[in-house]
Amino acid sequence: MKIAITSKGNTLESELDPRFGHCAFFTIYDKTSGGFEVIPNPYKGNEEQAGTQAVKFLKDRGVEKIVSGDFGLKVKPLLNSLLIQMIVIKKPNTTINQIIELINH
Amino acid sequence: MARLKIPRKVMNPPIVRGFKPYGKEQGADNFESITLNFEEYEALKLCDYDMYNHSQASAIMNVSRPTFTRIYASARIKISKAFVEGRQIEIEGGKVYFDSEWFRCSSCECNFNNPHMQEKVTSCPLCGSKEVSSYPSNNEETATEDTCYCPTCGFEKRHQHGNRCNKELCPTCNKPMKRRGRQ
Ligand SMILES: [Zn+2]
Ligand SMILES: [Zn+2]
Ligand SMILES: [Zn+2]
Numbered sequence: 001m002k003i004a005i006t007s008k009g010n011t012l013e014s015e016l017d018p019r020f021g022h023c024a025f026f027t028i029y030d031k032t033s034g035g036f037e038v039i040p041n042p043y044k045g046n047e048e049q050a051g052t053q054a055v056k057f058l059k060d061r062g063v064e065k066i067v068s069g070d071f072g073l074k075v076k077p078l079l080n081s082l083l084i085q086m087i088v089i090k091k092p093n094t095t096i097n098q099i100i101e102l103i104n105h
Numbered sequence: 106m107a108r109l110k111i112p113r114k115v116m117n118p119p120i121v122r123g124f125k126p127y128g129k130e131q132g133a134d135n136f137e138s139i140t141l142n143f144e145e146y147e148a149l150k151l152c153d154y155d156m157y158n159h160s161q162a163s164a165i166m167n168v169s170r171p172t173f174t175r176i177y178a179s180a181r182i183k184i185s186k187a188f189v190e191g192r193q194i195e196i197e198g199g200k201v202y203f204d205s206e207w208f209r210c211s212s213c214e215c216n217f218n219n220p221h222m223q224e225k226v227t228s229c230p231l232c233g234s235k236e237v238s239s240y241p242s243n244n245e246e247t248a249t250e251d252t253c254y255c256p257t258c259g260f261e262k263r264h265q266h267g268n269r270c271n272k273e274l275c276p277t278c279n280k281p282m283k284r285r286g287r288q
Contacts, residue, residue, distance in 0.1 A: 065230060067215075079220070080218070080220055082220075085217060085218060085219070085220050087230055088215060088216040088217065089213075090214075102213050102231045103231060105232050105233045
């Protein structure tokens with residue numbers, strides 16, 4: 001099962017990026033294999049539609065859950081209809097490593 | 106004025122997004138489509154398809170009898186209007202459809218939604234803790250959602266972008282609608 005985490009940087013020590021559509025990177029973690037890949041967000045600079053484009057991008061990569069700090073009003077119904085789960089972490093300075101540790105509990 | 110209700114649970118989302126009439130006479134196709142919201146769809150289904158009586162159906166939808174009667178009446182008015190005037194029917198998600206239920210994990214302090222609405226939530230999708238509870242403060246978010254309402258009877262619906270609400274008539278009582286929170 002693949003989980004996307006919005007990330008400020010491209011390492012596991014990077015922090016969770018609180019923005020969804022305009023985050024710097026997506027860390028896609030595969031819970032089944034334990035592997036991960038970090039992809040720069042191609043829509044980071046988009047003024048419009050960044051969120052909905054990013055949803056499609058992640059859906060095409062088989063992501064079933066997304067961890068971020070916030071999801072916009074346009075993105076929420078889209079994710080609902082695609083049955084992709086939203087997980088919101090508001091705690092500041094949470095690192096990607098900490099999130100992966102939680103997932104592997 | 107009735108406040109926005111707590112978002113209701115979706116039992117069976119509609120399998121289609123709408124209905125189209127066919128065989129229309131020329132010049133009869135300049136009508137706008139009619140939007141049946143999810144509550145109306147559900148009320149109609151419970152009563153006329155599943156054959157529940159009004160008090161059973163209102164209990165299933167978790168609304169009062171008068172509210173249920175209003176939703177059901179509105180559904181029938183809209184559908185007969187679509188039939189008689191040959192209009193297209195769009196089934197809107199309604200509030201419930203767009204806003205799935207939210208939960209909070211008190212162990213890792215994350216919030217999460219439940220996209221698979223038929224399944225029960227028993228543990229946190231992140232840390233696996235069983236310390237999860239529904240997250241009612243999400244209702245505040247829903248309350249700030251863009252809606253229009255009828256000042257006469259209290260009918261509410263999700264505002265559609267680009268719509269001139271004060272030009273629109275309430276589907277229940279035919280009085281002008283208003284946009285919430287705007288002049
Ligand atoms: Zn948790
Ligand atoms: Zn009215
Ligand atoms: Zn409106």
